[in-house]
Amino acid sequence: MLFKELNIIDPILEALTKEGYTEPTPIQEQAIPVILDKRDLIGLAQTGTGKTAAFAVPILQILDAGPKNVQGKRALKALILTPTRELAIQIGESFTAYGRNLGLRHTVIFGGVSQVSQTDSLKAGVDILIATPGRLLDLMNQKYINLRHIKMFVLDEADRMLDMGFSHDVKKVVAHLPERRQTILFSATMPREIAKLAGDILENPVRVAVTPTLSTVDAIEQTVYFVGKKDKKQLLIHLLKNRAVVSALVFTRTKHGADKVTRNLIRAGVQAEAIHGNKSQTARQRALTKFKNRETRVLVATDIAARGIDIEELSHVINYDLPNVPETYVHRIGRTGRAGLAGVALSFCDQEEKAYLKDIQKLIAKPIPVIEDHPYPLSEDSPMPSKDIPPQAAVRQTGKIGYFRRSGKKKCGK
Ligand code: AMP
Numbered sequence: 001m002l003f004k005e006l007n008i009i010d011p012i013l014e015a016l017t018k019e020g021y022t023e024p025t026p027i028q029e030q031a032i033p034v035i036l037d038k039r040d041l042i043g044l045a046q047t048g049t050g051k052t053a054a055f056a057v058p059i060l061q062i063l064d065a066g067p068k069n070v071q072g073k074r075a076l077k078a079l080i081l082t083p084t085r086e087l088a089i090q091i092g093e094s095f096t097a098y099g100r101n102l103g104l105r106h107t108v109i110f111g112g113v114s115q116v117s118q119t120d121s122l123k124a125g126v127d128i129l130i131a132t133p134g135r136l137l138d139l140m141n142q143k144y145i146n147l148r149h150i151k152m153f154v155l156d157e158a159d160r161m162l163d164m165g166f167s168h169d170v171k172k173v174v175a176h177l178p179e180r181r182q183t184i185l186f187s188a189t190m191p192r193e194i195a196k197l198a199g200d201i202l203e204n205p206v207r208v209a210v211t212p213t214l215s216t217v218d219a220i221e222q223t224v225y226f227v228g229k230k231d232k233k234q235l236l237i238h239l240l241k242n243r244a245v246v247s248a249l250v251f252t253r254t255k256h257g258a259d260k261v262t263r264n265l266i267r268a269g270v271q272a273e274a275i276h277g278n279k280s281q282t283a284r285q286r287a288l289t290k291f292k293n294r295e296t297r298v299l300v301a302t303d304i305a306a307r308g309i310d311i312e313e314l315s316h317v318i319n320y321d322l323p324n325v326p327e328t329y330v331h332r333i334g335r336t337g338r339a340g341l342a343g344v345a346l347s348f349c350d351q352e353e354k355a356y357l358k359d360i361q362k363l364i365a366k367p368i369p370v371i372e373d374h375p376y377p378l379s380e381d382s383p384m385p386s387k388d389i390p391p392q393a394a395v396r397q398t399g400k401i402g403y404f405r406r407s408g409k410k411k412c413g414k
Contacts, residue, residue, distance in 0.1 A: 001024060002024075006024060006032045007033075007036065008032070008057060011101035012060060012102070015097060015098050015099070018097075019098070025049055027049045027051050028050050030054075030208040030210070031058075035062075039204075040205040041185070041206050043055075045186060045208075045209070047157070047188075051186050056094050056098050059078050060099045076128075076145065076146065076149060077150060078127065078128040078153070079153050081136065082132060084110075085281050092107075104128060105124075106130060107130070108130045108131070110131070110135050118135070119139065122145060134166075137169055137172060151178075152182045152184070153181055154183075154185075157188065158186065158194050174201050185197075185198050185201070220333050220336060220344065222369070223368060223369050225346065225376075226349050226370065227378055228376065229351075229352070232348050232350070234375075234376055236265070240268075240297075248299075250272075252300060253321040255302055258302055259274050261300045273291065274287070275299055275305045276305040287299065303331070316343070317332055318346045319348060329347075330364065350378065
């Protein structure tokens, strides 16, 4: 299927070509026609599936076809509400890219920074607003924003929005929207509260869903290293000596762990930064920008901090700690191998984490090949739990990255 077959107008098609997109992703294929048809939509999809373009493209197309002004002034016609500053910025960049050949204006607002440049651009007039809930309500109270003319409303990452405690703010925002509008809700999961919220704010919605996670998994080269807990830091430094690891997102279970790993890496001469909830918005954004610009090679993150981060061409995801919820593994490794690019996911597994590995392999329904040939093998007992794992789980792989082919090392004990 080609974008052209989705009845997308030429100026947007050209912009998509410029982005290097040739075919719509499954969520785009399903959602774009529904939104262009002006229906409400619930999309079950997470970051990494192309969901931003799935709503941004039809919003741009619909607004481009309609009147820009109300009573001679440019009016705000579309609102995208998203939980974090990082996501808001990324969505703003997408609107810039896909709308480059149109005359529509958008702006991004979020808290934790001065409001002046945000209110300046609002005063100049925008068609599309991308906002986090707190700053939006703040600027609404200060009368910089009026939602009276909103025609299209997107609630992005609804589950995360509620997780972060924005339920009340979302309701307040919705109360200011006109009754007659098109509403689009995206969520990675559909717990009961989201289903209830959807029932309240959407009218006769079309449901579309993609299961990106498990299909993405197939495209990603995954391996596991059995390693003692104490040796993980040495193993990480050892793996990072390989220059093929151009940029790595390293996951730790705790914020404290993220800081510790980062300190160790810096001490070993690797440019690394931590990103987690204890850091200010500004510090997190700065770390992310430096990572995207390749000034920092390694970003160490906790799951919450990393959710929703979209980094193009991330070469490696490293699970320094294995997650105890198997779905989290799938979310983490989905940060690499985006939009069809090949990615590599390496996982460290210590004695206590073997049960987690077992659950992960069950979920992805395949064994993760084991790298035996490394300098810090876990010395005791069997590396693989035997029961409940598909028989292929016994597959062993050595020297996946040429760098590790060295002789004279202990093999991971069976
Ligand atoms: P998203 O899920 O919206 O965060 O998008 C994930 C990544 O996929 C972003 O880096 C997009 O630039 C990229 N992307 C979105 N749609 C396509 C497409 N049709 N073809 C190739 N890449 C895409």
